[in-house]
Structures are given as structure tokens and as C-alpha cells.
Amino acid sequence: MPPTTRATLIEVANVANTSKTSVSRYFGPERHKLSPALQARIKQAADALHYQPNLMARGLKGGGSRLLGMLVADIRNPFSVAIVHGVEVAARKHGYALIVCNTDNDPSLEQRHLASLAAYQVEGLVVNAAGQPQQLLQTIMRSGLPLVLIDREVGEISAPVIGLDNELAIDMALNHLSHQGYRCVLYVSEAPEQASARQERLQRFQQQSASLGLDNAILTSLEEQEAIPALRDFIQKNQGVPCAVLCANGNATLAMTRCFQHLEVAIGEVGLIGIDELDWCELVPPGITTLAQPTDAIGSAAVTYLLLQTLPSKAAKEVQHHHPPVLIPRGSTQLIGPSAHLSP
Template identity: 65%
Template sequence: MPSPPTRATLIEVAKRAGTSKSSVSRFFGPERDKLSQSLQQRVAEAAAALGYQPNQMARGLKGGGSRLLGMMVADIRNPFSVAVMHGVEIACRDFGYSLIVCNTDNDPALEQHHLATLAAYQVEGLIINAVGQSGQTLLDSGVPRVLLDRDIKHLNAEVIGLDNALAIDMALAHLAQQGYRSILYVSETPEHTSTRQARLERFQQQADAMGFTHQTLMLSHWDIDAPCANLATFVEPYAPGHCAVLCANGNATLAMARCFKRLGVAMGPVGLMGIDELEWCELMTPGITTLAQPTDSIGRDAVACLVNQLERRATPLTFHSRHSPQLLVRGSTAP
């Protein structure tokens, strides 16, 4: 019976690359930039030829850093979470880190459990899409962190996400340009979620300032019939082209698209617009107008912000805290 293949060692990589063991260790750590380009290339080629993979857990135990980052998302089924995760993972690879992802399922107890698990793996930093605003489960963590999308009061951490005020302003400006004058704003309940609160507050402020008549509808997971009844009541007094529905996120857009179909309400004569681009929005007839979040850029900037805390670079990485959405106009806002 053949013996299992042995793993290549750091010493073997150094010998093949014609350099020292410490230089190879630097190449696989945060001090790679201190090596010359030619030396980096020799070490990379030697490691590839030998199939060498560094033991990151062992590095962490020796105090060299695990090169692991942890990411906690509030709902891994949310398309926004999946899309941002893609940008985070790409950036982690670019900076030489590996990523561990945990789904908290909007459960504070599970959030606390995952924090303990990530600490056991000695992650060097955390990217957190928090469950709520209290932040109690996050206060005891001494690991560098960045908040994704959702802010937490009284927690000193950078927040990377969409410019929510700009998104609402762009949505209302588009609906006004299209001739709609009455708006139904639809959102999931905003309690404990800073993003939903910020969008709702901005909507109420700007809708008043722009002279819209407006109403709000808070969705409940327990009552799937109420949104359709509210939509029917909202559109009944208005002539075609006068009223529109603005959805605060992808889940709200999906719920209202179902109601439009169920009630036989024509999109366009009654406007429908959503914050967050979902793949099916362009497939529905006549297509749903959305404000797309630059999710890859948000994910990359979250990592860049975290790397600035972890690595002392001569020139800090640049990143943006608030990102602008992209308006994608389709037939649902063509009265």
C-alpha cells in the first residue's frame, strides 16, 4: 500500500527559491511588500512547484497571525449578503487572507455563539453585518472590526455601505421626473436595523419637502395578504400615471411585485421601484426600475478598511464608507 504524500515544508521552499526560511515566512505573511519583486516571484514559483501551503493555524499559535478574517452576515439568504460576500472574498484573496463566513440568522444568541467560534479560530479581524443596534454581543470582542451596512449605536467602528440618503433622493427625483405625485413607501419593520430607519426617515423628510402625498407600509412576515390589500386601497383613488410604490429593499420589492401580479395592477401606470437590484427585476414584464448597490465595491472597501487596522502600511489603503447606487430605469416607472 503506497504511503500518503508528505507535505512540502517551508525549508524546502526556501532551498528551491535560493533564499532564507525567514524570507519565505515573510512572503506568506503581512510583510510580503518588504521583499523584492524578483524574490517574491521565486518564492511563489517554488511554492507552486512543491505544492506548498502554509499552516495558517500554526502561524496564529506562534503569534504570527492566522491570516484569517471572519465575516458574520445577518441573513445569508439575502441577495445583498451573498453579493457583498463575493467582493469581500475577492479582496481577502488579494490581501493574502482567508475568509470564514457565519450566518447569524438575525438571532443575537447565534451572533454571540459565532463570535466565540471565530475567536477560537483566532481570526485577525471581523466584518459584521449586525443583527441589531444594541451591539451587546459585540462589545466584549477585542478583535478589529468593520460594520457592514448596519450601524450600531455606541460602538466605535467604521460602517461601510450604501449612501441611504442619496438612494432615497435619487428614487424620489426619478419618480417626480416621471410624473408620479403620490408614493407608497414599503419597508420591512425598521426596528433595530439602522439602514431601514435611515431610509424611512429620509423618505418622510424628502417626500414632504418635494410636495408628494405619501403613505408607508410596514411588511409583516406573518401576514402575506395585508400588503396586497394595502396596495389595492392605495391605488384605487388615483388615475394612471399618478401614484407609485417605492420599496426599501429587495424583500419589499419581491412582496409588492407579487401583489401587483395578484391584483392585476399594471406596472408603469402604477409605478414600482426598488432599492437593491435583483436578477429577476429585469426579467419581469415590463422590467422593474431599481437602484443597484455596488456590492463588490462595498465588500472590497470593508476589507480595505479592516486591513488598515491590521497592517501598518507606509501608505494606508483608500476606501469609501458610503457608496452611491446606480439607477437602472425600466418599464415599471414609465407611466
């Protein structure tokens, strides 16, 4: 049975017949300075006592907490889940644990979580911002804490933004639709005001759809009372013209799939493509074409940049900031007939 009280570092040292300093080294970045035999004794003692090092205490003493903090705007968003996984895997590879805080897209909760993560003595911070916590992030950066932004810019903060190459994603989507024979595209996004990535994608869509000679329409709401009539009007206006819907993220893809079903529009008769690969996209007949974000690569780059921020600036610039998506073509963009004809 495990002991009812938490074992201490001194108790581990006594059982291992070594010094407190050696045990501290074993659980820190200087383990390599100990002989293999001493490492084995300390491990055996720690396992027997069910000892867990107090990382917080170590951080407060200046030894480094080996903790990284991460703030996500909405943990229920599949993109957020995938990015957290990518960051956690990379952090673990470098010997760090990850503390994750979810803001539920609440800027006031975001402020409180940022303050808490700073108090936890994390050694680096990855932020997927919900609002614009510019002042607090500037204070954190002035304290010397390494900071990386994921997907979204925050005001005038000079920290790197690591994420998808948004312009390339839109270019790939529109080129694919154009090549497949679609001539009119409805772009669907959540309200873009608070997210720089949404703004970049929308602006690029407007530029490139015009450049390719595609008629276009824009919807910036996922609420059914707005999205359903907007989709119906788009299809009716373009009867006889091959038309498609381009979704700016996974939430938009899900919302529009529901609208297709509500209006009894066959996916594929009207094209459907979305940024973000979701598990269910291949399961909805005939399969939804997506542009998958390389979330593991993005997460790895974020952690790498945190660790490089203590090195000369030249080294830090070697990290890739903008990552290309991967096109996964499926039946939803294989033009199989004229646009659906809906009754008014």
C-alpha cells in the first residue's frame, strides 16, 4: 500500500544512502552527473517510497519547474484538442510537463488564467488567445518568460504566431474547386473580428476568388436562423451554375453539413470543402473534402521556439511559423451534377 503521507526528498536520500543534493540532481536536469549505480539506487528508493518531486518548489527556488503553460480559447474545438496534443507530445519529448487552461472564449477568464499560469512559475507559455490580452502579455514578456502565440495575433505583441499558412490554405481550396469545375463559391466563417486567422482567410478568399474569376458570396454567422436561409438563397441564385461552399474551419464545416441536411441538399451536388480535418468528415457520404492542419508540427514548432528564445535571435528565426495544410479530396467536391434545385 502507498504511504498515507507524501515522502520527502530527504527520506529518499536516506533510503538511497546518498545526499539530498544527489537526489535533487536525479530529478533535475543534472541527472547525467550521477553515476549509473547511484541513479539506480535513487530510483529504487523513490519507487519504494512513491516519491514525487515537488516541481513548484523547485521552480520557486530557481531550479526550473520543468512546466510549460498553455492557454486555449475553446477546448471543445477539435483544432484546440489537436494542438494541445501536439504541444504536449513535444513538451514531453524535451522533459517538460504541460499545464492547460481553457478560457471558453471568455476574455475575462483568459486574464485570470494568464495570471495563474505566471504564478505557477511555468518556464514558457503557449497562447491561443480568445480576446486581446495585450497588456498582460506584454508584462509577462518583460519578465523574461518565453511566449509563443498559436493561430492568432494579439495586438502589437511581438511574439511569434505559429500556425497554418492561411493564404496557402485558401489558395489550395479555391484552386481545387476551380479545377473541379465549380464556378461560384459561398465562403462561411465565424465572425472574424476577434481572430486574426479568420481575418486573413476571409481577405485572401476575397482576393483569390476574384483573381480566379469565381463568383462569390460570404456568410459570417453559423447560427441556423441565418445560415439556412443564406445557403438556400445562394443555391437558388446560382441554379444551373456549379457551386460550392468553402468552410473556414471545423465549426463552420459542421454547421454547414447540418444546413445541407436540413435543406435536403445532396453533398456533392453542391460542393463542400472545409479547413480542418475532423474524424467524421470521411463518414458523411460521399465524404467531405478537407484541408488538414499539421497540428503536431505546429505544436512541436511552438515548443521548439520557446526553448530557442534563450538563444541568439538567428537560431530562433529558424523555426517554421506558417505550416502548409494537406488537401484530402473526397466525394463532396467531385462535381456529379447541376446545382440542387430547391423549392422556394
